[in-house]
Amino acid sequence: MAELANCPNCGSVFVKTNLRDVCETCYKEEEIAFETVYTFIRKKENRTATIFETSEGTGVDEELIIKFIKTGRLRLAQFPNLGYPCQKCRTIIREGNLCDECVNELRSELSTFEKEQKRIQEIRNREKRTYFVDK
Ligand SMILES: [Zn+2]
């Protein structure tokens, strides 16, 4: 459903749709930026460019290039070094929101947390038992 919203880029009011999350002017600018990025990265010598090199080479914001990647307009399969930063450590990744290292870290943090919870639970259980025995 269409609704009125403020453009996240320039703040002007526009009709937001599923297909368009910025205003008409910014949308057109994004289209031009996309063409610029796409033309750049399609060149043989730029195929292996990273997102930083692409941003430098085109003058297009990294954030916007990330948007093109995340919305699937730039297909990573065609560009081996293109990716976007991990949400935690900014390492360049090509899928998900976190790099392998951060995923592993998160997992081990989680299991430490679970172990800790279990330990607390066991202590509580023990205290309960002691309490009943004492009575
Ligand atoms: Zn706008």
Ligand SMILES: [Zn+2]
């Ligand atoms: Zn990371």
